[in-house]
């Protein structure tokens with residue numbers, strides 16, 4: 001009998017997060033203060049984050065212990081399963097072996113609780129009472145709503161308007177866990193009011209919702225901001241995925257030739273990939289191909305520039321060295337709301353620049369076609385974001401069919417799509433449209449990049 005699921009017991013769950021910073025072949029360019037354009041100090045970040053997370057952001061330690069209280073919550077759903085996609089392999093008639101790590105089994109339905117739980121814990125420990133955040137597709141907002149509920153904290157979520165309208169049940173999920181959720185742009189902040197004055201029908205964007213959340217944070221007592229992707233500490237929290245996957249691939253008896261993940265801000269991709277990037281950097285496994293997949297409508301890695309830019313629309317965050325389409329860029333309303341972000345995590349940008357990872361951009365129609373193929377073979381109905389990874393996995397598996405190579409492919413199935421059935425309905429009824437790469441809008445946004453002295 002062939003094994004389909006590789007399951008770790010709770011005692012085998014990682015007890016440390018992996019921090020890639022000390023292993024990078026070249027140091028990461030530091031974030032810059034938006035006013036002075038000098039490297040930010042931990043003190044600069046104090047109004048936004050608790051000290052423990054700020055220290056993790058700059059940590060030189062290769063491993064950081066996961067607090068017992070966080071491990072206890074992780075055990076509600078971790079370790080997650082690693083599955084061999086036999087049925088997909090058969091349907092594609094490929095000699096490739098396809099494995100996926102399923103993060104949709106968390107209570108919130110994605111990988112996002114891996115960092116949400118940790119962030120809620122550290123804020124609580126430092127006496128913070130209220131958190132504020134933004135959410136695209138609603139996955140991050142619901143993950144943090146869960147984290148805040150479990151650690152007894154208040155939460156306000158600015159949800160990108162296009163997703164707020166597409167996914168009312170995500171909002172209800174957040175409210176069930178006790179969070180307050182408003183559509184962004186909102187009238188609750190100056191940033192939101194400005195965006196609505198400029199365009200009353202603005203679909204919103206992650207960059208704009210971040211501006212609203214930061215403004216809310218700094219204008220309220222005992223409140224901190226929480227980000228679901230992009231920052232070093234967020235990516236580090238996600239490495240429980242890759243560390244588990246590495247053990248499970250050992251159980252399966254294979255080391256992946258190709259690793260695939262979708263990228264919005266870069267956290268689930270980093271989570272599965274970074275422990276394997278470590279092997280690539282050390283020379284233990286030099287030839288692993290690691291592929292980040294983004295939407296054609298918002299292709300920061302494949303069509304952006306690597307430059308210092310703001311993380312938000314209005315220009316309140318530190319300047320991050322990253323692949324960006326320009327912080328004023330408003331991506332078209334594709335269904336993968338979690339991938340509608342103008343920038344990319346500095347760590348992922350750095351790995352891409354150094355040639356340690358590859359990137360691909362995909363249109364949403366073939367992406368949904370791939371997701372439906374997956375649902376019809378493996379059963380799980382994936383999140384639209386995760387479908388981007390599946391598209392590339394299928395392409396690589398078909399390339400193996402052509403070449404006859406028996407490669408091992410591992411991908412991160414970052415979430416389920418049970419709240420995304422409106423998007424599936426559009427696809428199944430033939431109404432789903434592709435958005436061309438908005439070249440003119442990107443050109444315009446790139447001309448507004450902040451000037452940084454060399």
Ligand SMILES: Cc1ncc(COP(=O)(O)O)c(C=O)c1O
Nearest residue numbers: 139229264265266267268338415
């Ligand atoms: C299921 C899922 N996958 C992927 C992403 C993209 O985010 P990241 O690149 O940080 O993993 C999101 C973001 O909301 C998501 O909900």
